[in-house]
Amino acid sequence: MANLKEMATRESRLTGGHRLCSGCGAPVVVKQILAGTKKPVVVGAATGCLEVGTTIYPYTAWKTPFIHSAFENSAATMSGVETAYRAMKKKGAIEEDVKFVVFAGDGGSYDIGFQSLSGAMERGHNLVYVVYDNEAYMNTGVQRSSSTPLGAATTTSPAGKKMAAKSRPKKDLTSIMVAHNIPYVAQVSPSHWSDTVRKAEKAFEQDGPAFINAMSPCPLGWPHEADQTIELAKLAVDTCYWPLFEVENGEWRLTYKPKKKRPLTDWLELQGRFKHLFKPENKHIIDQLQASVDQKWEALLDKTGRK
Amino acid sequence: MAIADNLRGQKRAAMTGNEAVAYGMKQIEPDVVAAYPITPQTDIVEKFSSYVADGEVDTEFVTVESEHSAMSATVGAAAAGVRAMTATSSNGLAFMWEVVYIASGSRLPIVMPVVNRALSGPINIHCDHSDTMGTRDSGWIQLYSESAQEAYDNLIQAVRIAEHPDVRLPVMVMQDGFITSHGMENLNVLEDDLVKKFIGTFKSENPLLQVNKPTTFGPLDLQDFYFEHKRQQVEGMEHAKKVIVDIAKEYEELTGRQYSYFESYRLDDAEVAIVVLSSTAGTTKVVVDELREQGLKVGLLKPRVLRPFPAEEYADALKHLKAVAVMDRSETFSTNGGPVFSELRSAMFELEERPLMTNYIFGLGGRDIWTKDIKGVYEDLFEIAKTGQVKNKVNYLGVRD
Amino acid sequence: MSKQKPGWRDIPEGGLIINPGSAEEYKTGDWRNKRPVFDADKCIQCMLCWIYCPDNAINLDEGKVIGIDYDHCKGCGICVVECPDRAAALSLEDEHKKNEETE
Numbered sequence: 001m002a003n004l005k006e007m008a009t010r011e012s013r014l015t016g017g018h019r020l021c022s023g024c025g026a027p028v029v030v031k032q033i034l035a036g037t038k039k040p041v042v043v044g045a046a047t048g049c050l051e052v053g054t055t056i057y058p059y060t061a062w063k064t065p066f067i068h069s070a071f072e073n074s075a076a077t078m079s080g081v082e083t084a085y086r087a088m089k090k091k092g093a094i095e096e097d098v099k100f101v102v103f104a105g106d107g108g109s110y111d112i113g114f115q116s117l118s119g120a121m122e123r124g125h126n127l128v129y130v131v132y133d134n135e136a137y138m139n140t141g142v143q144r145s146s147s148t149p150l151g152a153a154t155t156t157s158p159a160g161k162k163m164a165a166k167s168r169p170k171k172d173l174t175s176i177m178v179a180h181n182i183p184y185v186a187q188v189s190p191s192h193w194s195d196t197v198r199k200a201e202k203a204f205e206q207d208g209p210a211f212i213n214a215m216s217p218c219p220l221g222w223p224h225e226a227d228q229t230i231e232l233a234k235l236a237v238d239t240c241y242w243p244l245f246e247v248e249n250g251e252w253r254l255t256y257k258p259k260k261k262r263p264l265t266d267w268l269e270l271q272g273r274f275k276h277l278f279k280p281e282n283k284h285i286i287d288q289l290q291a292s293v294d295q296k297w298e299a300l301l302d303k304t305g306r307k
Numbered sequence: 308m309a310i311a312d313n314l315r316g317q318k319r320a321a322m323t324g325n326e327a328v329a330y331g332m333k334q335i336e337p338d339v340v341a342a343y344p345i346t347p348q349t350d351i352v353e354k355f356s357s358y359v360a361d362g363e364v365d366t367e368f369v370t371v372e373s374e375h376s377a378m379s380a381t382v383g384a385a386a387a388g389v390r391a392m393t394a395t396s397s398n399g400l401a402f403m404w405e406v407v408y409i410a411s412g413s414r415l416p417i418v419m420p421v422v423n424r425a426l427s428g429p430i431n432i433h434c435d436h437s438d439t440m441g442t443r444d445s446g447w448i449q450l451y452s453e454s455a456q457e458a459y460d461n462l463i464q465a466v467r468i469a470e471h472p473d474v475r476l477p478v479m480v481m482q483d484g485f486i487t488s489h490g491m492e493n494l495n496v497l498e499d500d501l502v503k504k505f506i507g508t509f510k511s512e513n514p515l516l517q518v519n520k521p522t523t524f525g526p527l528d529l530q531d532f533y534f535e536h537k538r539q540q541v542e543g544m545e546h547a548k549k550v551i552v553d554i555a556k557e558y559e560e561l562t563g564r565q566y567s568y569f570e571s572y573r574l575d576d577a578e579v580a581i582v583v584l585s586s587t588a589g590t591t592k593v594v595v596d597e598l599r600e601q602g603l604k605v606g607l608l609k610p611r612v613l614r615p616f617p618a619e620e621y622a623d624a625l626k627h628l629k630a631v632a633v634m635d636r637s638e639t640f641s642t643n644g645g646p647v648f649s650e651l652r653s654a655m656f657e658l659e660e661r662p663l664m665t666n667y668i669f670g671l672g673g674r675d676i677w678t679k680d681i682k683g684v685y686e687d688l689f690e691i692a693k694t695g696q697v698k699n700k701v702n703y704l705g706v707r708d
Numbered sequence: 709m710s711k712q713k714p715g716w717r718d719i720p721e722g723g724l725i726i727n728p729g730s731a732e733e734y735k736t737g738d739w740r741n742k743r744p745v746f747d748a749d750k751c752i753q754c755m756l757c758w759i760y761c762p763d764n765a766i767n768l769d770e771g772k773v774i775g776i777d778y779d780h781c782k783g784c785g786i787c788v789v790e791c792p793d794r795a796a797a798l799s800l801e802d803e804h805k806k807n808e809e810t811e
Contacts, residue, residue: 004758005753006771008758015731016731016736017732017734017735018736020762022740026762042518051527055525055527056731058725059725060526063729064518064728065516065522066521067523073406075376076380077379079371079380080339080385081383082383084367084387084391084516085516087367090365115375118372119372119373193759219784229762230789413722413724475722513726520726522724523724532723535715536722539717539722
């Protein structure tokens with residue numbers, strides 16, 4: 001894998017001057033993923049913060065071919081692009097070895113784009129699908145998604161007098177993607193850049209679909225101080241809330257094991273969306289969250305042979 | 308499907324409407340087809356799949372998981388810079404609705420056969436035009452076909468219309484579900500090389516797959532530019548009016564078959580006329596001939612092009628009539644008549660002397676239309692012409708009271 | 709933009725943007741209320757600020773950090789937090805304080 005110095009000498013494919021919030025995690029994810037290939041890459045995006053923030057007409061922050069068509073169809077749209085590429089390649093109409101990557105939020109992937117993502121993965125298109133998972137619909141102003149964790153407050157799952165925010169647990173999209181029997185599935189965090197770049201490299205070199213789920217802290221929606229984005233991504237990993245692993249051709253591998261597993265509250269307490277959980281009457285929710293993290297972590301250690 | 312040799316680079320073939328369209332698609336040989344089966348379009352997808360499986364066509368076929376993805380993948384492929392097609396019906400068209408607008412708004416010259424079928428609900432699999440009438444304002448060019456022959460001819464011409472540099476808009480080519488799509492018909496099809504020569508190769512102006520010239524497709528287009536982009540689309544439609552006629556002429560030279568915005572049948576000296584789309588126009592022709600035998604001056608106007616809407620030409624074709632009945636195979640639920648009626652009636656507004664106009668909603672959900680029904684409409688028209696009175700602006704033909 | 713925006717005949721069809729990376733013309737630097745200040749003498753060239761910057765606002769020269777692109781830096785402060793303690797080459801100061809000084 002290239003080192004940072006070498007990566008930094010390459011031209012950025014996503015420029016500054018985009019209109020994403022100060023401290024947004026998404027462009028950091030994009031930078032690290034795109035560092036995973038030196039080849040020409042076509043980027044697709046679902047409607048969402050990243051797309052809106054980077055392509056306000058007549059400006060584009062993309063220095064690479066970019067396509068957005070709608071919210072729920074980024075995987076299908078890129079299926080068409082990738083298929084066109086194969087048709088052109090076959091006829092000798094294009095010479096370059098081109099890579100294809102989609103960036104979509106949790107809304108565009110866990111929810112409204114779930115079907116199109118599943119279809120594209122099942123059909124075996126040669127593309128990398130990356131979720132920047134900020135755990136709610138941030139572009140429309142922080143509404144709950146199926147990726148929003150239990151107990152998190154959003155504008156459609158507020159912490160009210162009768163209900164303490166979201167009552168359902170987070171969907172495990174990464175495992176669902178593993179169940180598609182595609183060549184490569186991984187979870188990454190922008191805090192662990194070398195792990196992310198290495199996984200992106202693997203994903204780009206697969207012959208077939210690859211799926212990467214990236215934790216993407218959101219200063220607006222979680223909310224947290226803008227300078228804490230990377231720290232929160234790190235804590236998500238160190239609390240084992242967001243473990244770093246990969247599943248290559250069905251084989252599970254843990255790629256990072258925290259020296260000391262930190263309590264989940266270390267992560268929760270830095271975010272406004274969990275503030276109400278620290279009231280005594282909501283302690284059971286924190287317990288539930290911690291129990292879920294523990295159980296999943298143990299299961300992951302089992303699957304990856306690291307117990 | 309039997310194909311016999313014939314003159315002028317054409318072959319005589321017995322095909323259903325769906326087979327004719329699938330055959331046309333094979334000859335067009337798009338780089339990419341992404342489609343999802345839906346009754347009554349399914350045969351097109353099946354037939355095309357077998358062409359792919361047998362290596363008869365060098366097309367990448369994407370077996371998408373829905374119509375929404377069918378149009379999305381087609382948009383992706385067309386944006387990438389290749390010739391891309393899909394096909395659908397009814398609820399499938401409704402499901403891809405959002406992306407139908409994206410295709411036209413992105414100026415992608417996609418060609419899509421649509422087999423007209425009633426929209427749910429309640430669910431119904433038979434013919435009416437509610438599906439494509441709903442997409443009248445989606446920015447697609449719309450060509451309606453009476454027969455398998457017309458569906459085939461329109462399809463071949465659609466490629467040229469869509470890809471014309473002055474137009475660059477997607478085209479849908481309609482035929483009536485089951486009636487045309489599943490009815491066996493004798494038709495003339497072109498030799499493969501003639502189709503290839505007629506359509507030429509597709510050259511995208513700003514393909515996405517041009518890595519040295521990165522282009523951004525589908526940006527956030529706000530108050531300061533969106534309107535300009537929509538104005539450009541209107542201009543493309545305006546240009547399409549000329550292009551449709553030019554390409555029809557070229558096609559006529561090749562095949563001997565004549566096309567324009569509409570077909571006039573015994574209309575020039577008619578006193579009253581029916582306006583009706585697609586297969587019902589065929590039934591109406593039979594009635595026209597029968598009534599003409601009786602010395603009644605009846606005629607027919609069968610629209611082919613509804614988008615763009617050549618209003619002046621339509622008005623010009625109908626202006627000499629005493630009374631006109633527009634038969635709509637779909638509802639607008641405006642309580643003011645069907646879609647074709649509303650538009651044609653509006654097109655007549657500038658005329659100093661206008662025919663009296665009445666509307667018949669018929670055939671919803673595949674309800675049969677009989678020659679006796681159509682005769683009844685002509686009788687009503689003569690009554691209107693005689694009395695100068697339109698008793699019912701909107702009539703429901705063939706529904707039980 | 710003070711000049712007249714182009715009419716519909718003068719822009720590419722379909723909403724395409726054919727000038728890649730044009731967002732660089734758009735200055736997001738004025739979003740800032742705090743600004744990172746770079747001390748070249750302390751910098752150990754670990755490049756962490758570069759890999760973590762959401763705004764591509766770390767200026768480089770032949771793969772080395774040389775400062776901040778204030779045209780685009782939104783002042784999130786990630787670079788300051790992530791700059792290793794042993795280096796502490798980046799610090800944050802109030803944007804308006806800086807402005808007052810220059811006035």
